[in-house]
Amino acid sequence: MADQDSPEKWTTLDRDLERLSRLESAGMYVSRPLFGMGISLLFICLAALAASILIGGQPDKLVVVVAAAFGAYMALNIGANDVANNVGPAVGARALSMAGAILIAAICESAGALLAGGDVVSTISKDIIDPSGLAEGQKFIWAMMAALLSAAIWVNLATWIGAPVSTTHSVVGGVMGAGIAAAGLAAVNWTSMSAIAASWVISPALGGAIAAAMLAFIKWKIIYVEDKIAAARKWVPVLIGIMAAAFAVYLSIKGLKKIVKIDLPTALLIGAVAGVAFSVLSKPLINRQSVGLENRNRSLKVLFRLPLVVSAALLSFAHGANDVANAVGPLAAIVAASQTAGVATSVSIPLWVMVIGAFGISFGLMLFGPKLIGMVGSQITKLNPMRAYCVALSAAITVIAASWLGLPVSSTHIAVGGVFGVGFFREWDHERRVKKMQVSQTPKKPLGPEERRRRKLVRRSHFLTIVAAWVVTVPATALLSGLCFWALNSVAAN
Structure with missing residues (x-):
């Protein structure tokens, strides 16, 4: 018989404890999605309860309560x-941790929604439908509820398959x-609708072209020169100034509409002043940060991290100010229609409705955001701080250009x-440099088709999935919405 303190006894105990530990980890992994779903369901119920208390005994109270639940569901998605x-590019570039990105985005999204969110929204999104066709108040309410529910379901499905889609288009x-x-x-x-369909091509093409052009500039002015640190000291403050100018214009036009109305020429002037100021102020900081850095590409990443963190915060603020209307705009329209029994071309958003949108976006980000953040930040292509900077800058510049063109x-x-x-x-530049090296050195056997596909720097499976989701978004939500309208109308008739 083995002694009570024999090594065999403790080895057996360790194995049993390890099995229990694995079982516990597996249980936590399985229950994690259930936890998120539980919190989401609780938030939706609280939103409905708040609506029930705040609207009092007005007519169609049940309709508004259900619409509040739909609005909360949309905000979560x-x-x-x-x-x-x-925040995905900043996380992919490791300028921010996942937890840090979620915290910054949640705070800035809520601040943007509550401080600068539009207090008046169009009840017929982007003039898609002639209001006279929905002149009957009850029919208008069912249409807005169907639009809200169908958009939420589609965005939920897109998140599940890992495809970032446009909530506006939904x-x-x-x-x-x-x-x-x-x-x-x-x-x-x-x-x-034709203009919106054109934007499916214009938006990503313009954003991609600007990001690629900025990356080309960084490579040829900083990365591909002999003294990288000296080049960075010269050009990084200029790049920070460009980013400051772009975001100043972006926030002036898109993010601060509720606080102050600023036209495009004034916004451009504000951007020019901000760009010059931040370029001058950042130069001493870049000089200090670059002291002692080795003359290699890895060292340059340090200089772009702070601009990336700031850009993630500003993009989140502007997004909260603008896109919260996608969640609460139809809900505000339903609240107004239930009070007046008619259709208004624009309505004011009550504070409690805006709070549902702001907190719903933050909860949705914290509970389910990491999946899409990982997709955008690292699974499409590998990002470092320089590349992520180009993505953030292209987002601001493209929105400004689109506003100017009215797209x-x-x-x-x-x-x-x-x-x-x-x-x-990156793919094009890599192949260009490889061909250049092959010309100057001994020719090598060309790569086969399979190996060339394996070395692609953009994952084609994600590219095709995302593009397909973009193309399908409007038709899919339109079909879902038609079915939802039919179901709601049938229930009301009975």
Whole structure:
């Protein structure tokens, strides 16, 4: 018989404890999604309860309570999907940890929604549907509820498959589908829909082109020169100034509409002043940071980390100010329609409705955001601080250009298009340099097709999945919305 303190006894005990530990870890892994779903369900119920208390005994109280639940569900999905575009590049470049990115984004998204979120929104998103086709108040309410629910379901599905999609386009498709179901094809403003369809191509192409151009500039002015540190001291303050100018204009036009109205020429002047000021102020900081750095590419990453963190915060603030309307705009329209029994072309968003949107986006980000943040930040192509800087800058510049041209663009398409642009430029630059080396050295056996595909720097599977999701978004949400409208109308009739 083995002694009570024999090594065999403790070895057996260790193995048993290890099995229990693995079982506990597996249980936590399985229950993690259930925890998120539970918190989400609790938030939706609290939103409905708050609506029930705050609206008092007005007519159609039950309709508003259900709409509040739908709005909370949509806000959660916006946080889970859309916010990844703002912080994903910084996380992929390791300028921010996942926890740090979620904390910064949650605070800035909520601040943007509550401080600068639009207090008046169009009830017929982007003039998609002729309001006269939904003149009956009850029909309008069912259309807005169907649009809200269908958009939330589609964004939820896209998050599940790992595809960042446009929540704006989801709402547009939902409004269009409900409008067709309620008033027929003639009710759709096809001119506006054509402009939105064009933005599917314009947004990512423009964002990708600007990001690629910025990366090309950084490579040829800083990375490919002999003295990289001296080049960085010269050009990084200029690049910080460009970013400051772009974000000053971006926030002036898009992020601060509720606080102050600023036209484009004034915003450009503000951007020019901010750009010069930050370029001058950042020069001593870059000089200090570059002291003692080795003359190699890895050293340059340090100089771009702080601008990336600031850009993630600013993008999140502006996103919260603008895209919160995707969650609460239809809800505010339903609240107004239930009070007036009519259709208003624009409505004010009550504070309690805005709070639902702001907190819903933050909860959705914290509970489900890491999946899409990882996708945008590292799974499409490998990002470092320089490449992520180009993506963030392209997002701000593209929105400014689109506002000037009057084009309806998606921040999701722009940011992800920027990631694609950086990745495809890296592929082109890599092949160019390889060919140049082969010409100057002994020719080698050319790579086969399989090996060439394996060495691609942009993962084609993710590229095809995301593009397919973009193309399908409006038709899918329109179909879902039509079905939801039919179901809600049938229930109301009975």
